[in-house]
Amino acid sequence: MTHAGDRNVTKVLSGMPATDGAGVRMTRVIATPELDHFDPFLLLDEFRSDDPNDYIAGFPDHPHRGFETVTYMLAGAMKHGDNKGNTGLLGPGSVQWMTAGRGIVHSEMPQQEDGLMWGFQLWVNLPAGQKMVEPRYQDIPASDVPETAVGENVVARIIAGELHGARGPVSGVATEPVYFDVRCRGPAEAWLPTPETHNVFVYPYERDISIGEEEGTPVTRGNIALLGPGTSVSVRSDTAASFILVGGMPLNEPIARYGPFVMNTADEIRQAIMDFQAGRF
């Protein structure tokens, strides 16, 4: 399974239980005491529960400035709305890539009273020169996410970036992200080229996998594997398993962070708080 440019695992970290919004219980994977960020990624949450008490309160109106929030649904439905009059419904397999830019106030609320709610929220940083762009949405239905075979028994859904000649629907993002949802139907080996310029992580969300040369490094469900330099990722599974692979160009810029605002300096954070309080979002 070894290929010359394969990346190896440099670190495996576990997520931690967290509560956000009006009381949604989830697992925080990036933005933890062990992993503040993984440039250009500022946060990764997995929400997965079939107990409505864990998700029914949702995420009522809250602001963002200076980065992008990406919601990817595996199961369940969420309704989105914002202070500019945009609304949208997110169902299984769909994606919302929201560039908050200079500022938005939005809500994300469950559109179900019971059943499984499962998905990811990823925060992607914007470079200094784009933190104050006009907000932009890319609402992508499941039917617009292409699938491609990446090995025997393995299919990848391509949310962003290019994989084996297929291109994901997300466009015009500063950090040129790749975001693949890879599903092994049984024992499988997957080979996934990734841009050399990018930081890349893998997060198995269904059963365990191994990554990298020879036998590989085992990564269990719910742990994140940070990968070192290279041009591809080899993944092996001994059984049916699923994982997301996400990569982006690191920004190497200072990060000033306060809740839902992520800027470069403390002054810019103070400005963000003032602008929000003055209703300028």
Ligand code: MN
């Ligand atoms: Mn939000």
